[in-house]
Amino acid sequence: MTAVTPDQPSVAPAGDPSSSGTPVPGPATQPLAADVAPPKAGDVVAFTGSRPDPRYVDHREHVGFARAPFAARTWREYGYLWLAILLAPFAFTYGLFAVVFLVAMLVPVIGLVVAGWVVVGGRGWGSMYRSLARSALGVDVAAPAPYVRRRGFWSTLWSGIGDGTGWRAVLFLLVTFPLAIVSFVVSTVFLAVGLGGMTHWFWSRWLPLQQASDGSWHRGASFGTDWFVDTPVRQLGLVLVGLLFVFLWAQINRGFVQLFRALTVALLGPTLSSLRVADLEESRGRTVEDADAKLRRIERDLHDGTQARLVAVAMQLGEAKEQLATGGDPGEALDLVDLAHSSTKEALVELRELARGIHPPALDNGLAVALETLAARSPLPVTVDVDPEVEASGRLAPAVESIAYFCVAELVTNAVKHARATGVYVLVERQGSGRGARLRLRVRDDGQGGARVVQPGSDGQRSGLAGLAERVRSVDGSFELTSPVGGPTVVTVLLPVRV
Known part of the structure; x- marks a missing residue:
């Protein structure tokens, strides 16, 4: 396996730490966002363990033989x-x-x-x-x-x-x-x-x-x-x-x-096939909404950020040109050119970050390289183990690679911002072969736990984990969250190798 550790890892790199019940000690703090708040009645939480039958909910209490009559x-x-x-x-x-x-x-x-x-x-x-x-x-x-x-x-x-x-x-x-x-x-x-x-x-x-x-x-x-x-x-x-x-x-x-x-x-009750159709229709609708929201966000970032900065650069260069044309102070004109140059570099950085958010260039070299780059750029120690079998049988579908990358990126971001973790462990492996092959991601952090999936409310807002779950479902994958209060938080994602 390929292992990447930007700093001294606080999570054991050997094996899958998520299988261990002993979390790495981390700071005990209160949750900072909806993604890491204790579950409440009515919240939709990602399933843990085996998938329940979606056709019914069983509210029966367990009754032993001696108490049954x-x-x-x-x-x-x-x-x-x-x-x-x-x-x-x-x-x-x-x-x-x-x-x-x-x-x-x-x-x-x-x-x-x-x-x-x-x-x-x-x-x-x-x-x-x-x-x-x-x-x-x-x-x-x-x-x-x-x-x-x-x-x-x-x-x-x-x-x-x-x-x-x-x-x-x-x-x-x-x-x-x-x-x-x-x-x-x-x-x-x-x-x-x-x-x-x-x-x-x-x-x-x-x-x-x-x-x-x-x-x-x-x-x-x-x-x-x-x-x-x-x-x-x-x-x-x-x-x-x-x-x-x-x-x-x-x-x-x-x-x-x-x-x-x-x-x-x-x-x-409904048939499994009808539930499947309804689930796919809902997932498709969420995917379309997410794509539209992403386009709107890109337009807003370009309009309010990069475009405004380039307009300022044009004005600064125009002012410098006017200074030189009218015989003004060359030092003042040089300062304006220098300011425009700095603004241009900042605009290039913004454009680079915006492009990376749409499609990370590192994905062109495969998922393993992209995750290594992500780990190296993370402010938190991240250990990445990628099974060589993942790409040994050929490149994954581009959509699968993209979803896998952004899942890991979002979970690492959550660990940094909300979970107050001191380390993250990422395991990527391939399960099965042929048409039924699956890509398995397991991301574990040693943070405070208590994460939950918050579905859209009356204001239409939802948590990042809900967005990930919808994104995974859009390609017929599964999203599983285990996050007891006190940690650790373990997210397991199964994706088809081919869409």
């Missing part, structure tokens, strides 16, 4: 089974009617419009079941894309009978009918047997007397012809059996509810 969650789930069995006949009837009515209307085409609206009406059932899942099961399932009615008779016809969301809702109504019956009956039987066995010692006194084969009389539950639960030992045994059934009921109840939950997510 007494947990409010278990009884809410049992209440869901009651609601499911009450709604199941009506839901099944609607689903069956949607299928039968569509088949019946195939000949009179005009009836297909009504059949289409029946299919679309399944969305209403889906919305109701999602609400039940949210309140009773603690699972907030995202709503699918709304139905859009197209113009024209045939467009309206096919958009209705071809509504995938409506058909998936109809399938849910048909599939959950037998599940509702079986789950309610089995769960209720286990609960009734459990509670009955636990309280048999109390209510068995009101049972009618039964005669055994030997002529003796007994009062209590009978198993077979001559075995009755009417002694203290047998009563205690039945209490234990009833208690076992109650604990089993909680697990069986949870299992059936898990099936309902899975069907709700799979059939009543």
Whole structure:
């Protein structure tokens, strides 16, 4: 690997320090910007660990086996089974009617419009079941894309009978009918047997007397012809059996509810492909906005900075020319020329920085060279490790190189300005091969931590990390942030090698 360290590094260069749980000591200061503030309710934070399913949010609390029969969650789930069995006949009837009515209307085409609206009406059932899942099961399932009615008779016809969301809702109504019956009956039987066995010692006194084969009389539950639960030992045994059934009921109840939950997510939520399309559309919109904002910023910098400075240079040279033409003081003219010369050099520096912000010239020689140059120019010690395999199989796509470079540049800037870090470690490596190859960046600083991604608010402003995340998503990459308060902050970016 290629390692570049501008000064004595405060982060160990060997290996990936981000895998170590011991941060390098750094100054303890308060956050200075939104990027390094403690997370608050409502903030959108980059995911850490495995990526969650984007179709739902699970608000359920963890309940152990011993506490399950007494947990409010278990009884809410049992209440869901009651609601499911009450709604199941009506839901099944609607689903069956949607299928039968569509088949019946195939000949009179005009009836297909009504059949289409029946299919679309399944969305209403889906919305109701999602609400039940949210309140009773603690699972907030995202709503699918709304139905859009197209113009024209045939467009309206096919958009209705071809509504995938409506058909998936109809399938849910048909599939959950037998599940509702079986789950309610089995769960209720286990609960009734459990509670009955636990309280048999109390209510068995009101049972009618039964005669055994030997002529003796007994009062209590009978198993077979001559075995009755009417002694203290047998009563205690039945209490234990009833208690076992109650604990089993909680697990069986949870299992059936898990099936309902899975069907709700799979059939009543958005499909992964539709979420993918929506995500790409949002990412594309953000990318266009970022590009427009960058052009406006360049125009503003040129107008307010470089252009104003060049106008001043022109005025200074004009004044010097006038001095010389009218026989004025040559020393004064020389001072004006010298001032114009200094202003010209400052303008060139501004133009060079502006061009570097658009496309760093060092990227023309590859990502490794560009990152080495970035590390050398950083006011903070930066250690860069670049796996030779990154460019051994050919240059990366220009867009990928640019995004990777600006990700590292932004993260190093954050470490300098906000995190109060004393060192940064950058690891760049290639994962996989062929079309599925990915470029992995890992940037770690030993600062104060507490970084978070702030999405645009009402004023349209957002943090630099949010901009990085959007930029990474624009090429189907992933952005992962881990930043506990106190540090260290570790950002992992995965980018496709080819766009």
